[in-house]
Amino acid sequence: MDYNRIRAANDRLMGHKRVTPLLSSPFLDDIAGKRVFVKPECLQHTGSFKYRGAFSAVSALPDETRAKGVIAFSSGNHAQGVALAARQHGISSVIIMPADAPKTKIDNTRALGAEVVLYDREHEDRDEIGARISQERDLTLIKPFDEPEVIAGQGTCGLEIAQQAAELGIKDADVLVCCGGGGLTSGIALALEQDAPNMRVRPVEPEGFDDVCRSLISGQIERNPTTLGSLCDAIVTLSPGQLTFPIMQRLCHAGITVTEEQALHAMQLAHDRLKITIEPGGAVALAAALFYGDQTSSDCVIAVASGGNVDRDMFERALTA
Amino acid sequence: MDYNRIRAANDRLMGHKRVTPLLSSPFLDDIAGKRVFVKPECLQHTGSFKYRGAFSAVSALPDETRAKGVIAFSSGNHAQGVALAARQHGISSVIIMPADAPKTKIDNTRALGAEVVLYDREHEDRDEIGARISQERDLTLIKPFDEPEVIAGQGTCGLEIAQQAAELGIKDADVLVCCGGGGLTSGIALALEQDAPNMRVRPVEPEGFDDVCRSLISGQIERNPTTLGSLCDAIVTLSPGQLTFPIMQRLCHAGITVTEEQALHAMQLAHDRLKITIEPGGAVALAAALFYGDQTSSDCVIAVASGGNVDRDMFERALTA
Secondary structure (H helix, E strand, O other): OOHHHHHHHHHOOOOOOOOOOEOHHHHHHHHOOOOEEEEEEEHHHHHOOHHHOOOOHHHHHOOOHHHHHEEOOOOOHHHHOOOOHHHOOOOEEEEEEEOOOOOHHHHHHHHHEEEEEEEOOOOOOHHEEEEEEHHHHHOOEOOOOOOHHHHHHHHHHHHHHHHHHHHOOOOOOEEEEOOOOOOOOHHHHHHHHHHOOOEEEEEEEOOOOHHHHHHHHHHOOOOOOOOOHHHHHHHHOOOOOHHHHHHHHHHHOOOEEOOHHHHHHHHHHHHHHHOOOOOHHHHHHHHHHHHHHHHHHOEEEEEEEEEEOHHHHHHHHHHOO | OOOHHHHHHHHHHHOOOOOOOEEEHHHHHHHHHHHEEEEHHHOOHEOHHHHHHHHHHHHOOOOOHHHEEEEOOOOOOOHHHHHHHHOOOOOOOEEEEEEOOHHHHHHHHHHHOOOOEEEOOOOHHHHHHHHHHHHHOOEOOOOOOOOOOHHHHHHHHHHHHHHHHHHHOOOOOOEEEEOOOOHHHHHHHHHHHHOOOEEEEEEEOOOOOOHHHHHHHHHOOOOOOOOOOOOOOOHOOOOOOOOHHHHHHOOOOOOOOEEEEHHHHHHHHHHHHHEEEHHHHHHHHHHHHHHHHOOOOOOOOEEOOOOOOOOOHHHHHHHOO
16 A cells, blocks of 8 residues: 555546645634644535545456446445445445434435445444345445555545645645544545655544544554444544554554534534535544644644535534534 | 736736635436536635635735725625735725624624624615725725626636636536626626637526616616515625626626525535535525526536525524525
């Protein structure tokens, strides 16, 4: 897994991915006490960065393998990314989703042409279900994060950050990334290692689901006691990946955790000040940028707003937070 | 007023304006029955396209004149644009705003460093107040739309549309523009006349405040009976301008009117599907794209979402529309 693979993914994604801009607001700068830039991946196709990795992985498959179709398991954002990438390649997709995923995400995944198989998050093992179906139908599994072509696709977000920051004259910044399994974080870290070596990549997680923060401290893969019960469902995974963790260990600086209330508040401020819709899991990096300025070492932070697929009631909760 | 002035404004705005992307969603395409692209000027600095024209006008002033400060009258979006442009040039600004403008807009204008003077929309004449103060303090009036450098600044949005559409392979499209006094509409029309001559610019207005639609039909400047009482406050003006109307008459195709309910519904869909926040006046073009597909002649529409500065209660009303 290296920088060149990210460049190759970027070539395949050209004309497909949306180059999301860097947004800012003087009002957010005032809150943080430093310059804050936001990379709004909520504006990416399917409403999250996951489209990058999904398209990268599907497009990297040999033609004959790809033609048989793909399968993925996901709480929602990876699902939509794979569904759209499959449709754009003219192939079928099966998506295994937890039955308690936000309804918007389930509906959207179906509407993008995928066959959705629901499972019970507490009593069923999604890996087992995925393995069984993919074997039965000879489908290729597109893993959500621990897969080189997925990491490469997410890394294209880092290529854009490096270029856009350079255009703004920013050389030195903390780059805060909403972190689940670490696909986006490790991809961005690999891209910036080459293209913007003075930037520090910092994973951000919700309190109580800080497996990556703890893993970076202990130097080994730590697990969350549960993956249930977080508002930030989009970025809660059991632990960092076998591929992503070593990359993060080598390249990332200390992680930051934020509370759910801070994530909701960041959603509200993103709506008010940047005019974007983000989901709780996609808001933790902005929350860290705004409310933990003391934990970032430069006078400029770039926060990735990783997704915007949020149910109506949760969004209204954020507006009144 | 010609294309070269837009190019010159674009040069001055380079490194200052945000190049907003073109957004799309298969879900919106399904509703419209054609391809829909949205130019989200809500993501522009200060939350609306007005920053472009304001910066263009302020930057075009002779140094000595500019140093004395500027004044503007505005229901809100032009106000914020002028306030920020003035601050970026290190000069003072006075903004005359109606006392019933959305509180967000008044607060933001003050926070951007402007001195805000409120007036009563029904009983006071804003032009008279503006003329008095600007004379007393030797300030330069930055008109909201009927001013060549403002039109040129708004036209930079058209330059971007032409380039971005070309990158997507789109040559033929209806370009729907939320239209108040016609600064944005005429600026875009001038830009596209040169850079994308197969595109048709169509002004969009709220029902009951369709002065431009009627003016284009009658061939002379028509007026609205009132400027009060529309949810789409950002784009309601008494009539098109002396400069903007002849440009629109020469270059624009028939206007389209939408209901307030359709504008609110478009706000909801923009939130759900594009993850952007738009205000009622900034939603009329998207509403026309989605709900009046029969009135656009090509299979592709590009709708400018002109602004996103909306109060919380109005946004919540849109979410439940």
